[in-house]
Amino acid sequence: MSELSLRALAMSGEVNEGDDLAAFLLEALARAGLSLEPGDVVVVTSKVVAKSEGRVVDFDGSEESKQRLIEGESVRVLRRRGTLLITETSHGFINANAGVDLSNTRPGTAVLLPKDPDRSARRLRAELKRRCGVEVAILVTDTFGRAWRNGVTDVAIGSAGLTAILDLRGTSDANGRLLEATEVAVADEVAAAANLVLHKAAGTPFALIRGLDPSFFGEGSIVGDVVRAPHGDLFR
């Protein structure tokens, strides 16, 4: 029976604007005695992607500064309660604080979401193929809250080489009846799984996932496939 395995890869050093994420990842893999194989999925947390893309801004720690940053990243405010803002970002993501990250950043700074995380994922994937000759899938992930359920989970915000939504409609069940509700958000499930091995506080921004069902690989875009169009959304 096939087995799915996940492990965190620790990074050494700090990522700064213009840094080569592929080099950080390959170094982390080498330190763990691993190399990339076809069928691997590499999960990268959005913060290191954002840092490498220069999405770091000044932040003085004040509430006004925080609100200004969040509103600058938002196209719409869905809910406001006290200092909590639930907004829609330019990507179409709905999250608290528009994904602006105020923790685990250099003092005096905040980190924004990557501008186009699907493109960030594609770029890292192409760079790894160029250097290693291996096609892997890349997910960029971030931590989002949910409606109706407490706690945050990691979700995919960018994908390259992995199907975002696996469409099983038209698949028959064991009794020959068509399955319902079978557009599975596999990229988000992989992101959630990866968070089980990542330890945000400890500087492990990469996870290596091996053994994923081959049918999950293909073209996928989080912004294109996972973000629900406003006119089809019952909760906006």
Added chain:
Amino acid sequence: MSELSLRALAMSGEVNEGDDLAAFLLEALARAGLSLEPGDVVVVTSKVVAKSEGRVVDFDGSEESKQRLIEGESVRVLRRRGTLLITETSHGFINANAGVDLSNTRPGTAVLLPKDPDRSARRLRAELKRRCGVEVAILVTDTFGRAWRNGVTDVAIGSAGLTAILDLRGTSDANGRLLEATEVAVADEVAAAANLVLHKAAGTPFALIRGLDPSFFGEGSIVGDVVRAPHGDLFR
């Protein structure tokens, strides 16, 4: 570096009311050449739990019959669009169709959610301890839609022995600053991870997860800890 592994366990036969789920699981494990170890998590999909608890009802396939079943399982209708109903169940879960399962069931029947899935999980956990002397964690999972994002993911609806929400508030990051947004819904992340190896159409209702961080184990209740109280919910 520690590794997390997941594998699906195929079941032989059909589960009926009064059947002993522990026996099905132990048989599936034995067939895979495995036995339970401390620190294991076993994920069980809600359908087999529900069947063993007799939560199977007549369903003639008509739209009226479907609506009647869904309304019978709901305490509140949040949204209605065409034949799609988003409702709140007696547990407090918010999902399409109140979790009523119309696919992969015996013709002429539908399967409801277990009445008290946390208790179902506790009961299976106790039974496994009695038979094997090993304490494992049990999650009962089901497939839910989400607000704002396309596709469904598996979430936990019952837990025993696994923390539902891991509270990292008060934990410092690598720069000594307090982490934000750090109540992590680990039970839901485990449920999502397990769905990556389960194949609903193929009769694999169990997943075995090995290598989970020891700090994730403890008492947890999905209804008690994960369901957001209506007064704290901005999207109801």
